[in-house]
Amino acid sequence: MTKQLPNNDVGIHDIDRLIHEPSRLMIMAQLYVVQSADFTFLLHQTGMTPGNLSAHLSKLEEAGYVEVTKEFLDRKPHTALALTKEGRAAFKEYRRKVKQFVEKLPE
Amino acid sequence: MTEEPNLKEIERRAYMSYHQDGLLDIFAGLYILGFGLGIFMDIIWDFGMGVIIIPGGLIAVALPIWIAVKRKITMPRIGFVKFGPAGGTSKLMAIFIGLAVAGLGFFFVFTLATFQSGSRQWLDLIFQNGMLILGFGSLAVCILFGYSMGLRRLYAYGLLAMITLVIGHLLDIFFAYILSALGITVIATGVALLIGFVKKYPLKGDKAIAE
Numbered sequence: 001m002t003k004q005l006p007n008n009d010v011g012i013h014d015i016d017r018l019i020h021e022p023s024r025l026m027i028m029a030q031l032y033v034v035q036s037a038d039f040t041f042l043l044h045q046t047g048m049t050p051g052n053l054s055a056h057l058s059k060l061e062e063a064g065y066v067e068v069t070k071e072f073l074d075r076k077p078h079t080a081l082a083l084t085k086e087g088r089a090a091f092k093e094y095r096r097k098v099k100q101f102v103e104k105l106p107e
Numbered sequence: 108m109t110e111e112p113n114l115k116e117i118e119r120r121a122y123m124s125y126h127q128d129g130l131l132d133i134f135a136g137l138y139i140l141g142f143g144l145g146i147f148m149d150i151i152w153d154f155g156m157g158v159i160i161i162p163g164g165l166i167a168v169a170l171p172i173w174i175a176v177k178r179k180i181t182m183p184r185i186g187f188v189k190f191g192p193a194g195g196t197s198k199l200m201a202i203f204i205g206l207a208v209a210g211l212g213f214f215f216v217f218t219l220a221t222f223q224s225g226s227r228q229w230l231d232l233i234f235q236n237g238m239l240i241l242g243f244g245s246l247a248v249c250i251l252f253g254y255s256m257g258l259r260r261l262y263a264y265g266l267l268a269m270i271t272l273v274i275g276h277l278l279d280i281f282f283a284y285i286l287s288a289l290g291i292t293v294i295a296t297g298v299a300l301l302i303g304f305v306k307k308y309p310l311k312g313d314k315a316i317a318e
Contacts, residue, residue, distance in 0.1 A: 033118035034188050041186025044308075045121060074178055078187065 012101065018063050019094045023048060024056050028083070028091050031066065036082035057081065065090055119257040125188060126258060128181045129300025132293050134169050135264075138206070140290025141165045142213065146283035166206075180301070184308035205252055212244075238282060242272030264293060 019028055026046050031037060037045075043053055060066040065087030069080045083091065145158035249265025252258070268289055275285040 029114060029117050030121065033114055033121060034190055037121075037188040038186045040184075041121075041188045044124065044185050045117075073182075073187070080187070080189075 015097050015101065016090055016094045018059065018065070019091060021056075023052065024060060027053070027056055027060065028065065028087070028094075031081060031083045032088065032091050036069070036080045038078060038080055042081065060087070121188060122190065123257055124185055125181070126256075127300065128177075128304045129297035130173060130176055130181070131258075132260075132297025132300060134173060134297075135206075136290045136293030136295075136297055137169070138162055138165055138290075139293060140287055143283045143285075143287030143290055146286070150283075180305070183310055184304070205248060209248060236276070238272045238276040238285070242269040242276070245269060245272065260296070267292065 019025055023046070026048075027042060030042055030045050039050075039053070039057075042048075042057075043050060046053060048056075057066060057068075061068060064084055067082055067084045067087075069082070071078050071080060141162040141164075142158060145161040148161065149156070149158055245268035246265040249261045249268065253261030253265065271285050271289060274280070275282065
């Protein structure tokens with residue numbers, strides 16, 4: 001007999017799948033706790049390969065969650081990455097939904 | 108199911124990674140050494156203001172040097188991060204406020220020590236046990252900042268300061284010797300951390316910063 005799932009307000013399908021992917025979740029979490037960071041910093045903090053990080057950042061940028069700002073630091077081109085307003089709100093919402101979903105699961 | 112990320116731990120690691128270069132230790136050590144040298148300066152040349160001028164001067168030149176060194180050594184290796192108001196910025200502010208408060212307290216006690224004749228009993232008591240008070244005060248400040256910043260080596264510094272100041276009090280060792288020794292120890296730790304940091308994160312050319 002299958003165990004009946006609880007009647008949650010939040011279902012698994014309500015959780016933002018773009019953020020839910022572990023690598024992107026890590027990137028979002030890293031950017032959530034800072035104002036902005038560059039590619040090198042994220043590379044060290046996440047332990048991802050440059051190609052992998054770049055691919056995930058592109059997806060987050062396409063979704064409007066991450067903004068990329070090009071600037072010059074000490075006359076060298078520098079790329080700053082930061083969560084957009086939408087990105088921050090989406091991450092907050094993701095956390096709320098995951099928490100709500102997990103809390104209502106049976107022991 | 109992916110576990111919810113521990114944001115406090117992530118923030119702590121991000122913040123710690125930015126202070127693993129030992130610069131904080133080097134500058135804090137210089138500040139402590141500055142006080143020690145200031146006392147020596149006052150005694151040797153009968154200057155009277157060395158204990159204020161040297162640490163004060165150090166604070167004035169420390170910030171631009173700190174920024175320049177961070178840009179030249181730390182950023183090309185581990186990248187650049189700006190901490191938001193809820194994160195490291197408030198912690199950095201806490202450091203400066205803490206240093207300012209500690210400096211002012213030190214200044215206050217020392218000014219009193221210089222100009223007060225010691226007619227009041229409680230003042231005599233403070234000056235007689237100055238090293239004990241400073242030792243336990245240093246331990247409390249280091250634990251406070253170590254905990255709030257997630258820099259556990261501050262606990263060791265606090266313990267070291269307390270032990271040396273208590274020993275100094277018991278053996279009646281001149282205060283400036285203890286301050287100078289503490290300052291040099293903290294600077295040496297910072298230099299060791301800096302060397303370790305440079306070895307751990309070798310430069311990968313301009314790409315490291317220009318990505």
